[in-house]
Amino acid sequence: MKKRIALFAAFAFASLSFTSLAQAQDNVTLRYLASYGGISAHELADALGYFKGTGVSIENKGYASGGPESLFALASGSVDIGSAATPAVLNSIASGNKFVAAYPTNGIDNTTKSIFYVREDSPIKTVKDLAGKSVAINTLGAHLDYTLREALRQAGLPQNAAKPVAVPGPQLEQVLRSGQVDVAAFGYWQTTFEGVARSHGGLRPVFNDTAVLGEIAGGFTVLREDFVQEHPEAAKTFVQQSARALDYAREHPEEVRVILAKALKERGENPEVATGCVLAAKRKTAMCSTGSISWSATARWVKASSR
DSSP: OHHHHHHHHHHHHHTTOOSOOOOOOSSEEEEEEEOTTOOOHHHHHHHTTTTTTTTEEEEEEEEOSSHHHHHHHHHHTSOSEEEEEHHHHHHHHHTTOOEEEEEEEEEESSSSOOEEEEETTOSOOSGGGGTTOEEEESSTTSHHHHHHHHHHHHTTSOTTSSEEEEOOGGGHHHHHHTTSOSEEEEOGGGHHHHHHHHHTOOEEEEEEHHHHHOSEEEEEEEEEHHHHHHOHHHHHHHHHHHHHHHHHHHHOHHHHHHHHHHHHHHTTSOGGGGHHHHHHHHTTSSSOEETTEEHHHHHHHHHHHTO
16 A cells, blocks of 8 residues: 555656755645545545645635636635546647646546436437437536537537536535436436436436547646645645555445444535445445545555556
């Protein structure tokens, strides 16, 4: 495990290009926005006490409805930690934002994927049937929006043939079952919600993002370049302890489910969605996916990127 953490830190900080080796100031606090229905690697690390005695702490400043909002808050200086899908991160950096990728939060493959569901009695059978239909996604302009548009393109349809509708994760199942939308997309980071919705029955998958995009790194946790340069040791500690939490999550999915349920309850969310972690583990897909974390996919990317 120590070797895996070392590789993780080495990969992450190879992209940081430090220009300063000054020691971090004591008691550095990194602010972040949480995700509905899940916890990030750094939140898990905090819950496990991994930041105690390091001089590093994290502070929740509210919620982000999706990656673009998280990156906007990071760029504006409202928070110090951002997280978003790979396309959003790349587009943000290409637009001039001074961000550095701290670590890959997740990825998609044949077992970890975003799934577009319809009701069992829906006439929608394939992507071509989406023309003129409404599709619930967590946020516009991010991973699921891109996946939908690319799926339409590959099916020979205009990329605006279907109408994406922004719906928070906790309401995805509700709006689909009530008929407010024709399709609901559960992101790979929303295994908690997807697991609960599927357990209720009556839903059918139409397509998934891996089939459309292939195996890719789904997203990254990012920091601002100026923060890393000002607090290099704090940034390093942040990544190392987050990596350590990822190791713990893969090895102890049941314990993480309990931690997730407790965190959701304390935030006033439904702790029952933590059941999705156990469902994922029993399906032998991701060991546990809690919001921003896809444990097994991240491990694969860290290993591949460290060769």
